Amino acid sequence: MPRDDSSRAVTNGPVRALAALARRYTARPDQTPAAPPAAVIVVAGALALSGLSNPATLFNWYLVVIYALFALSANVVIGWNGIGTFGHALYFAAGAYAVALLATANLPAEVLLLLGGAVGAAIGLMFGLAATRTGSLVAMAMLTLMFAQLGYQIVYGVGVFGGENGLVGIPRGSVFGISLNSTTAFNWYLMIVFGLCWYALVRLRRSTVARAMLAARDDPTRARAAGLHVTGLRVTGFVIGGLFAGLAGALYAQTEGVIGSDVAYWTTSGMVLIMVIIGGTGRLWGPVIGAALYTWGNVYLLNTTSTMDVYLGLALLLILLVAPRGIAQLLTSAARLAVSGARRRHREAGTGTRKGNPRRW
Amino acid sequence: MVTASYQPAGPAPEPQGSAPEPGGTILQTHDLEKNYGAIRAVAGVSLRIARGELVAIVGPNGAGKTTLLSVIAGEQRASGGRIELAGRDVTKAGAARRSQFGIARTFQVGRAFRSLPVRDNVALARSVRLNRRWRIADNFTRDAGASPDVTDLLARLNLADKAGTLAGNLAQGDLKRLDLAIALALEPKVLLLDEPTAGVGVDEAQAIARLVVEMWHDSPGLAIVFISHDMSIVFEIANRIIVMHEGSVILEGDAEQVRSDERVRALYLGESL
Numbered sequence: 001m002p003r004d005d006s007s008r009a010v011t012n013g014p015v016r017a018l019a020a021l022a023r024r025y026t027a028r029p030d031q032t033p034a035a036p037p038a039a040v041i042v043v044a045g046a047l048a049l050s051g052l053s054n055p056a057t058l059f060n061w062y063l064v065v066i067y068a069l070f071a072l073s074a075n076v077v078i079g080w081n082g083i084g085t086f087g088h089a090l091y092f093a094a095g096a097y098a099v100a101l102l103a104t105a106n107l108p109a110e111v112l113l114l115l116g117g118a119v120g121a122a123i124g125l126m127f128g129l130a131a132t133r134t135g136s137l138v139a140m141a142m143l144t145l146m147f148a149q150l151g152y153q154i155v156y157g158v159g160v161f162g163g164e165n166g167l168v169g170i171p172r173g174s175v176f177g178i179s180l181n182s183t184t185a186f187n188w189y190l191m192i193v194f195g196l197c198w199y200a201l202v203r204l205r206r207s208t209v210a211r212a213m214l215a216a217r218d219d220p221t222r223a224r225a226a227g228l229h230v231t232g233l234r235v236t237g238f239v240i241g242g243l244f245a246g247l248a249g250a251l252y253a254q255t256e257g258v259i260g261s262d263v264a265y266w267t268t269s270g271m272v273l274i275m276v277i278i279g280g281t282g283r284l285w286g287p288v289i290g291a292a293l294y295t296w297g298n299v300y301l302l303n304t305t306s307t308m309d310v311y312l313g314l315a316l317l318l319i320l321l322v323a324p325r326g327i328a329q330l331l332t333s334a335a336r337l338a339v340s341g342a343r344r345r346h347r348e349a350g351t352g353t354r355k356g357n358p359r360r361w
Numbered sequence: 362m363v364t365a366s367y368q369p370a371g372p373a374p375e376p377q378g379s380a381p382e383p384g385g386t387i388l389q390t391h392d393l394e395k396n397y398g399a400i401r402a403v404a405g406v407s408l409r410i411a412r413g414e415l416v417a418i419v420g421p422n423g424a425g426k427t428t429l430l431s432v433i434a435g436e437q438r439a440s441g442g443r444i445e446l447a448g449r450d451v452t453k454a455g456a457a458r459r460s461q462f463g464i465a466r467t468f469q470v471g472r473a474f475r476s477l478p479v480r481d482n483v484a485l486a487r488s489v490r491l492n493r494r495w496r497i498a499d500n501f502t503r504d505a506g507a508s509p510d511v512t513d514l515l516a517r518l519n520l521a522d523k524a525g526t527l528a529g530n531l532a533q534g535d536l537k538r539l540d541l542a543i544a545l546a547l548e549p550k551v552l553l554l555d556e557p558t559a560g561v562g563v564d565e566a567q568a569i570a571r572l573v574v575e576m577w578h579d580s581p582g583l584a585i586v587f588i589s590h591d592m593s594i595v596f597e598i599a600n601r602i603i604v605m606h607e608g609s610v611i612l613e614g615d616a617e618q619v620r621s622d623e624r625v626r627a628l629y630l631g632e633s634l
Contacts, residue, residue, distance in 0.1 A: 030500065030501070030502035030503070030506075031500075031502065031503060203498060204497065204498075206499075206500050206501055206502065207496055207497050207498060207499050207500070207501060208485070208488050208493055208494060208495075208496040208497075208499055208501045208504075208505060209494070209495060209496060209497045210501070211477065211481060211485055211501045212485060212488075212494055214474065214476055214477060215474040215477060215482075215485055217476075218473075218474040218475050218476050218477070219472055219473070219474055219475070221436060221456075221468075221472065222468070222472040222473060222474065222540075222543070223457075223474070224435075224436065224455065224456035224457045224460070225434060225436065225456055225460055225465070225466050225468075225544075226460060226465075226485070226486045226489060226543050226544075226547065227457050227460035227461050227486070227489035227490075227494070227547060228457060228485075228489060228494060229457050229494075230457070
């Protein structure tokens, strides 16, 4: 059916034009271009970060960006594959330690970053190959926890990783000759890396492989009978998850300048799991919201109470009761209700008809 | 866009004996066995299915029909014996491999990918058939979802108006059609149907049976093996009927032979053999 949103937008003013744009991006998310939103995220994010003067606030927003990427990576395994993962702490730590240990090699920051991602992906591959040998999802989660704790013991115990004290004085380095010690340069670097990862994940999410991963999650038996290699798809999820978690860990090391063995501890996996649960797995931006809420909630609670775990537990309980599929799903449902309500009122008021334009979601 | 329209009402499907292009053997099992501990669910079944045949497997509950189908599809590993598809030994291949070789199946209770729309379910199977399942940088909805093949198949299975519905929200009848659509999108050589008409209303059962015959007619060379408890449908559409009891094949033949067989009568009247 022909749709003529553009001409209508012109005749009805800029509000309608914006509404048409919003509709285009919400109605058929798989058909909309992926690059412009990523570019907007980069520019808006970098400008917003540069507008912050308080170093503590700035640093917390850095953490939000890094944890958002970390949560996005965990969501590939948790949301797309439907496998509980406790291995994520180690992929993150792998990326961070790769950057820290190679700092003396005088490599450019972007090379270190990619190496961090590669190490994360390699460990993800190892975990995936080992954990998917069992068919049970519970056993898979337990195996990732076991492997990750084994990895933690290595990080904690082997001298080169610095033990409990960790590694300090990790330089930010430079990208294409531009020193990242300047706050503005670092803001742009961080947001460009995040934007590229976001773009890659949006494209991945639209691919046949991602659709096959969802199918294998929904019904592995049907998926096999339909010719899908369920184990291969699961391992693919582990590799993609490990890659982006490694990149997040590398960014973390470059941002903090200091890392300790605690990043490899299982509580880091627990943290990212909570972020994904808070935000929800159904939408790509769910884990991002989860990461932001968790990070700032954490900061707030640390400043106001000494019993933050109690409040964290209560908050998690509240979310599981009110929005069991996460905040992203709650917001989406609310927006749908609001839009359909507005449309109905619009129709009832007799001011316009929406012929040939049924609800598209 | 719709090439064939599905008629919900019409004349009864053609009776047996009208297989298009009956040819050589497509599927063969040799002394196939499946044991669960001491229980012999499938006890040495040797079958030969010809290209383009429409074969029914019947038998009382617990006869091993579904287990036999699962072992042939590769979902369960055989305890003994061999399975050949078009002369190739597939006994050691997993379910996904066998599906790629040309064995597709449906399930007794319709199964599909519930979080995906109906269209994506079929488009994914189509992508497998076209060997696109490992594409990582494409746009699934644009490339596979909009394929006319998928649109045609949905129309034929009377699912066109539900293309955007999530599979998890379908009623059982529609879910069974979708399950069948996924199998057909794989363009199999052998299609295994587990109780295609069970669990739905009488009219829906008739409609699905008609659809199966229609699909079989339109796919020259396609062999269909279906399990059914509905003897009227079995007698109506099957070329050949295989009767199973306690894991073994006790009789193979056409409707007349099966109807007149004493042992089958005894079985269906509940008497022991």
